Amino acid sequence: MRVMNRTLALLVPLVPAAALAAQTPAGRPAGAERDWRLPFRSPARNVAPPEAVYRHLRIMHGIAERTAPDALSFVDGVEVVADPEWQRAREALAKERIDPGYLSAILRDSRMDADRELAFYGAFFLENVRDVLLLVEHIAGEPSRRIREAAWRRAVPWLEEHLPTAPPGPTEGGHPPRPHGLDPVPFVALLDVDDPRDQVQGAWFLGRLAEIRPPLGRDVLGLAKDRLRELALGEEPLARRAARDLLALLDPDEDREPPADDAETAEVEAWISALVRDVFPPIRRLSEGLFELHASPDLDRLVAVGAAGLSRGSLVTPADGAQKNGLPFRGLRIRELPEPLDGLGLAIGDVVTAVNGAPVTDAKALLELLRASLPARRSFLVEFLGRDREPRAIEYRLR
Numbered sequence: 001m002r003v004m005n006r007t008l009a010l011l012v013p014l015v016p017a018a019a020l021a022a023q024t025p026a027g028r029p030a031g032a033e034r035d036w037r038l039p040f041r042s043p044a045r046n047v048a049p050p051e052a053v054y055r056h057l058r059i060m061h062g063i064a065e066r067t068a069p070d071a072l073s074f075v076d077g078v079e080v081v082a083d084p085e086w087q088r089a090r091e092a093l094a095k096e097r098i099d100p101g102y103l104s105a106i107l108r109d110s111r112m113d114a115d116r117e118l119a120f121y122g123a124f125f126l127e128n129v130r131d132v133l134l135l136v137e138h139i140a141g142e143p144s145r146r147i148r149e150a151a152w153r154r155a156v157p158w159l160e161e162h163l164p165t166a167p168p169g170p171t172e173g174g175h176p177p178r179p180h181g182l183d184p185v186p187f188v189a190l191l192d193v194d195d196p197r198d199q200v201q202g203a204w205f206l207g208r209l210a211e212i213r214p215p216l217g218r219d220v221l222g223l224a225k226d227r228l229r230e231l232a233l234g235e236e237p238l239a240r241r242a243a244r245d246l247l248a249l250l251d252p253d254e255d256r257e258p259p260a261d262d263a264e265t266a267e268v269e270a271w272i273s274a275l276v277r278d279v280f281p282p283i284r285r286l287s288e289g290l291f292e293l294h295a296s297p298d299l300d301r302l303v304a305v306g307a308a309g310l311s312r313g314s315l316v317t318p319a320d321g322a323q324k325n326g327l328p329f330r331g332l333r334i335r336e337l338p339e340p341l342d343g344l345g346l347a348i349g350d351v352v353t354a355v356n357g358a359p360v361t362d363a364k365a366l367l368e369l370l371r372a373s374l375p376a377r378r379s380f381l382v383e384f385l386g387r388d389r390e391p392r393a394i395e396y397r398l399r
Contacts, residue, residue, distance in 0.1 A: 036108055037186040039193050040143040047110040050102055054118055056093040060086050061121045077161030078124050079154055090125075098122060100131035107138040113147060120151035124158050129166055132158065133182050139205075140186035145197060152201075156208050163213050180216045184209060188223045191231065196239040199231060203242035207249050218279055221250045225276050233268055244268075251275045283343055289392070291345060294399045302340050309338065310367040318361055319351050324389040329353055330361050331385070345394045346384065353391075354383040 063086040064072070064079060073080050081087075106119040120142070123135040136155050142148040159182070166181025187209070190202025206224070210217030221228075231243035241261070248258040256274070259267045282296035293299050309315035316332035323329050331353035334346060346352075352360055356373065360366045373380070380396045 035186075037137050037141050037183075038189045039140055039186070039198065041108060041141045042143065043107075043109050043116065044111045045109040047106050047112075047115065049106060049110075049115050049118070050096075050099065053093065053096050053098055053122065054115075056089045056096065057118045057122045059089040060093070061118055063089075064121075074157045074161075077158035079157070093122075093125060098126055100126055100128070100135060103135060104138065107135065107142070113144055116142065116144075117147045117150065120147065121154070123151075124154055129162050129181075132162070133166060133178070137183060137186055140190055140202070145201065148201065152205055152208075156212075159209070159212050163209075166213075180213050180219065182209065182213075182216070184216060184220050184223060188220065188227075191224055191227045191243075196236045196242075199236075199239040200242040203228075203231075203239075203246040207246050210250055217250045220246075221276065221279050225272075225280075229269075229272050232272060233265060247272060247275060250279070252278050283340065285345065288345075289394050291394065291396045292399050293396055298340065302344075305338060306341055307367060307371075309336070309341070310363045313363050315341075316352065316363050316366075322389070323385060323391065329385060330359070332360055332363060332366065344396070346382075347387065349387040351385040352382060353385060356381050 060081070063083050064081050067081050067083070071082070073082070080090075100123075103119040103123055106115050110116050110119075120135070120139070123132055126132050126135070136151075136159070139148055139151045139155060142151065163181060168179050168181060184206065187202055187205050190198050190205075193199060193202075206220050210220055228243045228247055231239045232247060234240050234243075244258060251258075253275070256271070259271050280294075282294040282298040283302065284292045284294070286292060293302070306315070315334065315336060317335050318330075319333035320328070320330040329351065331351040333351045334348050337344075337346065337348055352366075354360060355366065355369060356377070358369060360369065370380075378398045380398075381393055382396065383391065383393045386392055
């Protein structure tokens with residue numbers, strides 16, 4: 001995957017320290033109940049921080065902020081400062097119990113920017129990987145761009161160390177499972193915020209996630225492809241560049257060149273369509289026994305070729321005999337598999353015995369069964385015998 005050098009270079013000047021106002025995602029109704037992880041929270045409560053913990057964090061954070069970036073180091077993904085006072089405060093902090101739930105409450109509710117900033121700083125000193133990951137998910141909802149950027153600057157080294165091997169997270173608090181240990185949904189939501197500076201931040205961090213744990217890139221593209229298309233074709237130059245950089249990074253074909261900045265709209269659209277198609281082909285094999293068939297010209301062609309072959313009687317021929325276990329069978333032996341039927345997991349010589357539990361012994365009857373079932377069914381279970389005469393099944397789900 002390509003590194004988003006240009007977007008990374010754009011990130012720092014786009015987040016001035018004075019830019020602290022809360023923003024609102026486009027199209028979100030005021031006062032609507034919402035996922036607290038999504039941009040942007042409006043924390044307005046007085047939340048007393050844990051004073052003993054914060055006393056040490058204030059010392060550490062103050063020294064870290066005064067230290068030149070090239071003088072910082074990272075141990076197990078956690079920022080370390082080679083300063084005796086910082087080291088003493090760190091040792092004292094290790095003797096305290098840092099409650100991740102308390103830090104979460106501060107991040108979600110505290111109106112004090114300094115307290116939220118220290119909560120993000122302290123999050124990376126937690127010992128439990130799951131706790132840190134959950135607090136990292138708070139970053140997208142942070143209303144201050146300055147605090148958000150500082151948190152991400154520390155999150156990236158930590159994630160580089162821990163995210164590649166993080167176990168999938170459970171369903172928590174009504175949220176869906178985190179299949180890769182970190183849920184990209186809150187960060188994708190930054191792309192929907194009106195301000196291009198937030199869109200650039202979101203695209204930059206999503207790119208980092210995809211580089212650190214490549215399977216997350218597929219999830220990111222699945223969630224964000226429509227919005228990235230809009231931004232990549234939009235008029236706002238910063239968001240357009242960031243969206244195209246992220247799409248280029250997510251492109252599985254490293255030899256495919258992204259369009260030039262001044263490329264025609266049709267060229268950009270064709271590039272995005274090809275990229276998305278490669279990552280999410282309309283005919284997708286999810287496992288040995290499961291395919292997804294998505295509405296597309298590809299599916300239309302597959303149906304047309306299959307219907308024509310069954311009508312002519314060229315695809316299958318009646319067959320009977322004994323299974324490997326000695327039980328008798330009757331069905332339709334596959335004689336030919338023209339493209340695109342050859343990508344459905346079946347092979348020449350296999351014998352189809354049933355579709356959705358209904359026995360099949362005649363090609364035209366099978367075609368009528370499929371045509372009659374298609375309007376009502378979204379899933380077809382094809383039972384068949386392999387050439388070794390062992391029974392198997394493949395499910396085809398229409399999407």
